[in-house]
Amino acid sequence: MSGSVTAASGILATTAANPPWSWNLAADLHDMLGYPFMVNAFRAGTIVAIVAGVVGWFMVLRKQTFAGHTLAVSAFPGATAAALLGISATIGYFAFSLAAAVAIAIVSRPTRGNGFSEESAVVGVVQAFVLACGFLFAYLYKGFLGGVNAPLFGSSFAITNAQVVALGSFGAAVLAILAIIGRPLLFSSVDADVAAARGVGVRRLGVVFLIVLGAAAAEASQIAGALLVFSLLVMPAATAQRLTARPLSSIALTVGFGLVATWGGLTLAYFEPYPLGFCISSFSFGGYLLAHLSTWRLRRPRQPLATPHPVGVTT
Amino acid sequence: MNPPEIAVRFRDATVRVGDRVLWHDVDLEVPAGQFVAILGPNGVGKSTLVKAALGLVPLASGEATVLGKPAGDANREVGYLPQRRSFDPSVRVRGIDVVRLGLDGDRWGFPLPWGTRAKETRRTVAHALELVGAQSYAARPVGQVSGGEQQRLLIAQALVRRPRLLILDEPLDSLDLPNQSAIAALIKRICVDEGVTVLMVAHDVNPILTYLDQVVYLAGGGAVCGTPSVVITSENLSRLYQTPVEVLRTSDGQLVVVGQPEAPAHHADRHTGQPVR
Numbered sequence: 117m118s119g120s121v122t123a124a125s126g127i128l129a130t131t132a133a134n135p136p137w138s139w140n141l142a143a144d145l146h147d148m149l150g151y152p153f154m155v156n157a158f159r160a161g162t163i164v165a166i167v168a169g170v171v172g173w174f175m176v177l178r179k180q181t182f183a184g185h186t187l188a189v190s191a192f193p194g195a196t197a198a199a200l201l202g203i204s205a206t207i208g209y210f211a212f213s214l215a216a217a218v219a220i221a222i223v224s225r226p227t228r229g230n231g232f233s234e235e236s237a238v239v240g241v242v243q244a245f246v247l248a249c250g251f252l253f254a255y256l257y258k259g260f261l262g263g264v265n266a267p268l269f270g271s272s273f274a275i276t277n278a279q280v281v282a283l284g285s286f287g288a289a290v291l292a293i294l295a296i297i298g299r300p301l302l303f304s305s306v307d308a309d310v311a312a313a314r315g316v317g318v319r320r321l322g323v324v325f326l327i328v329l330g331a332a333a334a335e336a337s338q339i340a341g342a343l344l345v346f347s348l349l350v351m352p353a354a355t356a357q358r359l360t361a362r363p364l365s366s367i368a369l370t371v372g373f374g375l376v377a378t379w380g381g382l383t384l385a386y387f388e389p390y391p392l393g394f395c396i397s398s399f400s401f402g403g404y405l406l407a408h409l410s411t412w413r414l415r416r417p418r419q420p421l422a423t424p425h426p427v428g429v430t431t
Numbered sequence: 432m433n434p435p436e437i438a439v440r441f442r443d444a445t446v447r448v449g450d451r452v453l454w455h456d457v458d459l460e461v462p463a464g465q466f467v468a469i470l471g472p473n474g475v476g477k478s479t480l481v482k483a484a485l486g487l488v489p490l491a492s493g494e495a496t497v498l499g500k501p502a503g504d505a506n507r508e509v510g511y512l513p514q515r516r517s518f519d520p521s522v523r524v525r526g527i528d529v530v531r532l533g534l535d536g537d538r539w540g541f542p543l544p545w546g547t548r549a550k551e552t553r554r555t556v557a558h559a560l561e562l563v564g565a566q567s568y569a570a571r572p573v574g575q576v577s578g579g580e581q582q583r584l585l586i587a588q589a590l591v592r593r594p595r596l597l598i599l600d601e602p603l604d605s606l607d608l609p610n611q612s613a614i615a616a617l618i619k620r621i622c623v624d625e626g627v628t629v630l631m632v633a634h635d636v637n638p639i640l641t642y643l644d645q646v647v648y649l650a651g652g653g654a655v656c657g658t659p660s661v662v663i664t665s666e667n668l669s670r671l672y673q674t675p676v677e678v679l680r681t682s683d684g685q686l687v688v689v690g691q692p693e694a695p696a697h698h699a700d701r702h703t704g705q706p707v708r
Contacts, residue, residue, distance in 0.1 A: 177522075177524070295540070295541045296539050296540060296541075297539065298541055299532075299535070299538060299539070299540070299541070299542065300536060300537055300538070300539065302524075302528075302532065302536065303532045303536030303537065306518075306522065306524050306528075306529060306532065306573075307529060307532060307588075309513040310511065310512075310513060310532075310533065310588065310589075311532075311536060311537065312487075313485060313487065313506070313511045313513065314506070314533075314536070314537040315506070315537055316536070316537045358523075361524055361525045361528075361570075361571070361573075362525060362528075363524060363528055364544060366523070
């Protein structure tokens, strides 16, 4: 893995070291897509933006962003363990993120409400441990790992054809699972008690969703890096949910924002000397900020009318 | 003439939570088309009674029949509104979506937003919203409408499958007085106009007193059923609580129960698992 990272970084450094913008944007883009590594980066980025967007939409709705973050940082030990064992980084990413998802699902105790108890303590424990593992593997590897920057902050300029295929097939599987469970999952996320009374397996769906979230986090980590994965997993969904409450439009907007941020980030990172993770995150954050500002004024006058009753369930 | 159809029937029903008997030997019959309230102090097992009717809580002995089938088997024809739900202001889903999930939220697969089935779904959801008068705010995020409006949306959700039996667990809880009487009137209207049997858990009988056909009073591990004026009397409640209790009727017809053991004792009792009394 580290070999391909360094090789690709080398390509970027020598042949395409941040060419200057010209006045002809079309020609610039044409030149950029002349490099196979850029084409692969765009392919992978597109797949990841779609998958992370749809999964992230449910994650934000279910308020499981902390779990999502933990599954994403599990990619760090995944990548370093893969380097240590000399196997494909993609396998490492998925193995660790899915294992962390299963661990959280097993240890979290079911309860009323979201299908999981206040799982943040469990999630925090898992997160601390996987980060420690990642550090250990990086230490044991000793060799040149591109620092720990690539696994932590993203390196999609190093995506191989095989990785694009792997990302695509995992992504297709994730989307297929979500298309099947999407409606009951929405039901149990919004209204767990009634869903359970209607025979929806709220707890089982919660476990399946954690695993799906693990797969999406592993995918997104390969583009944005384990630490900046939220720029694809949370920000597009949070932005879309800010703008509309219609589920279908909201999911479509999420995917749209994710694609714009990814394509914009990749282009910016090609022409400017800034790291890719930063570029994608900046686009996502800018979009979120704009959405926040544009709805802030609209929503103010309604506040006094709403009477929020925090959920407090008793028997 | 046939005897009236019975929507809910309990025979010698007993429910045990852990090794404690919550209530025992309860007999009750809810005739179809009636508006029946389950009353009693906190922690006495009112919610458990409706959960037993839904088959969510097993009976230790006796039997429960709902719409002619064993409890739980007829749930497709039962609309259920669990206790005290409200939506966090941050929930970014519309009221109409919540109602619609009550219709087909338990189905797998992805619904296509066009075609005759989608049109039919939209019509059914619109009808349910109309029944509760929620059209004007159904398109707003559900977390941002008022408590009374949320309650109407949840009733629409329970009604959207056109159930024969509606089970409501404290739907008036956490509402202000004008909203309590408005929702009570709405439930009565649905009961009469749509011919739906309503079984409703309440801990204050007064907002619904004028609409009720029957009450089930649950206390001290047993139950008494009948019309409100027959059941809610000093003798009955004194016997249930096994302590002198007085029922007073104010000049405007409201009932005041005096001398009943205080709720907190029952509440604490529920968590420590100690026997009642």
